[in-house]
Amino acid sequence: MADINAIAKQFVDFYYSTFDTNRAGLAPLYRDHSMLTFEGTPTQGVASIKEKLEGLPFSKVQHKVTTLDAQPSSPNVASLIVSVTGLLLVDDSENPLNFSQVFQLIPDGSSYYVFNDIFRLNYG
Amino acid sequence: MRDATDNPGGRKGKIRSGRTTRILDLTKDRPSGSRMQPIRLSTSAHAGPSDPLAIRGAARPTAVGRIRRNAVSGASVQPSAIPVRVAKPKQAVDSWREFVQKRYNAEAKYLNLDSMIEDELVKKYNLTPPGHGGTSRDAAVIFKLASQLKPEIQSLSLANNNLTGTLLVQLGRYLPNIVNLSLQNNKIRDKKEISMIVPRKDKMIHLRELVLTGNPIRELAYKNGAGATYRADMVRRFTSLEVLDQEPITQISFDAPQPSASHVPVEKPTATTFPFEVGPSFVTGVDGAIVSKFLTRFFNAFDSQRDLLMGAYDTAATFSFSANTSIPARARVVGFHSSPAMPNQRKLDWKTWLETGSRNLNRIGGDPQKTLGNLHIGGEQIVKVLANLPPTRHDISGPPEKFCLDSFPVPHGQSMGLLLTIHGEFTEVSSGGIRSFDRTFMLVPATEGSRAKLNGWDVAILSDQWIIRSYSSHEAWKAGPLLVQATGQQSQPAPGAAQPFSIANFPADQQAALASLPEAQRNLVIEVCARTGLNAKFAVDCLTGNAWDLERAIANFNQVKGSLARDAFL
Secondary structure, three states: HHHHHHHHHHHHHHHHHHHHHHHHHHHHHHHEEEEEEOEEEEEOOHHHHHHHHHHOOOEEEEEEEEEEEEEEEEOOOOOOEEEEEEEEEEOOOOOOOOEEEEEEEEEEEEEEEEEEEEEEEEOO | OOOOHHHHOOOOOHHHHHHHHHHHHHHOOOOOEEEEEOOOOOOOOOOOOOOOOOOOOOOOOHHHHHHHHHHHHHHHOOOOHOOOOOOOOOOHHHHHHHHHHHHHHHOOOOOEOOOOOHHHHHHHHOHHHHHHHOOHHHHHHHHHHHHOOOOOOEEEOOOOOOOOOHHHHHHHHHOOOEEEEOOOOOOOHHHHHHHHHHOOOOOOOOOOOOEEOOOOOHHHHHHOOHHHHHHHHHHHHHOOOOOOOOOOOOOOOOOOOOOOHHHOOOOOOOOOEEEEEOOOOOOOOOOOOHHHHHHHHHHHHHHHHHHHHHEEEEEEEEEEEEEEEEOOHHHHHHHOOOOOHHHHHOOOOHHHHHHHOOOHHHHHOOOHHHHOOOOEEEEHHHHHHHHHOOOOOOOOOOOOOOOEEEEEEEEEOOEEEEEEEEEEEEEEEOOEEEEEEEEEEEEOOOOOHHHHHHHOOOOOEEEEEEEEEEEOOOOHOOOOOEOOOOOOOOOOOOOOOOOOHHHHHHHHHHHHHHHHOOEEEEHHHHHOOOHHEEEEEEEEHHHHHHOOOHHHHHHHHHHHHHHOOOOOOH
């Protein structure tokens, strides 16, 4: 279990630092059957997700993770569900936006990929 | 209700008409020549399955996705625009044409190309059908001829032809509008070959029914116990699919809050909005009724008698919660925590939450005692922990806009699970204060004889992660551009106003209502009231109906002001 927590922490650190510095670098985290739902709009597949992430209309973005939790999503497979809440600072806006994001990670060889990625703003 | 009619794209008519023509019902009219009798389909595409989740998984395209896909297919997949190089002697093409025309049932718009090698004409002209010596080019010739049939072909059967994906690469190009397709008893082996038929998801977007029974891709999957994965793969690949291998994929019908047309902003978000539009709830691949039923029962029990939930959690289920104690910046500006309209917010206390075992890995770090101790496993242990958490009240029968759902079917062993995320708010009963939350469930169908099933749950919880946050209103989930900052310009008082028009000008009850609005919207409301004389409620309605665009709202007011009752005004 401790292992899952470490994976989650490592994943989240990598995901957001990559998102904030080089969004194109996120593509290898997804597979062709991966699904990203950004504000209720579903996008499937590496190419579409890459396009979607890179096309998000903010030039500068910074994530600050406030809470992070992780659980196995199945007793049989080493997949896990990671829940994050945090702050999103967009283009030097003074008011950070609260967001909530859920990842379902599936093992693939020695690493993990993102099977589902659900993003929502929580305003506030 | 979420329905295809809500979405543009002009697809619905075609799909509906497809419902009347079922490929395999038609095959019964064929003379007996095929080696294998095709499977008869169930009589209804929406026959109730015994297992609520096992056969779900239809990705329902959103309006945006659908428009985009149609645009692509409309622009680039005109059959006539792609010439086929016909190297065969003219005679062969004519022979194939005669064959295709003979096999076409124009009334049913159904082209039956079953067992081509056994056809009298094929033998007579010594043709080589694809799969029996013919190449993908022969197949392309046939598909092109099929695309020229009048009226346009709707159903196609290619059963019993020894076909592989390679031979079908041109199918989607020439027949992009096909509604029903049977590839029964062929040689399609894997997903790669499926990708040859539909290289991208925007191909064959009208396909409602697909039969792959008798192909290695399906039979091997079932043999290896991966039937659910196979179905999920197909459903993700053919996004409009309703029936696969004679089993229905239930479409969703969820009473999620949908923006009315007037809420959909016309113009691009301006600099004062979050540069991405907020979408409504997204529920796919599952009958919304199952989600509703589960959530209703779950939260009712959660609020009244938590030990009843023991049955809902799998014996291996995990539960954890974390408290996000920060006060969101905007909520602070709006003053939710100190608003006179919400006097109980001040009485809220995080103490119980934090002491009961908040599992925020970001905070407790690597402390194994906490990371392990705060992850609760199995129904018995979970309900014990739940009993110690503060009593709650979720207003699930209240305004639907207070909750926002995202859900996905995910493969889970032999069956399908459902990943469900819900955002919303609840009242802490002891203080009456309101908190916001995000909660993610991993649900699986309750198996026969399981504790969940015996307790009347259709689904069992495998994982439950709950994040409790300071209240930040449900404005975030309202569709359309999200205002993130008040702008000085818009909140300026109307020119010529002797006195700045402010919140003080409103009666007390309206002041309270205004106080509950995010600052940016509150300023717009005050502005509208100042310029129109409307009261706060009508001003909010007017702005909501005009995508929170001040000038549009004023223009709209000027159009209808004659018809407004006296009580619409201050």
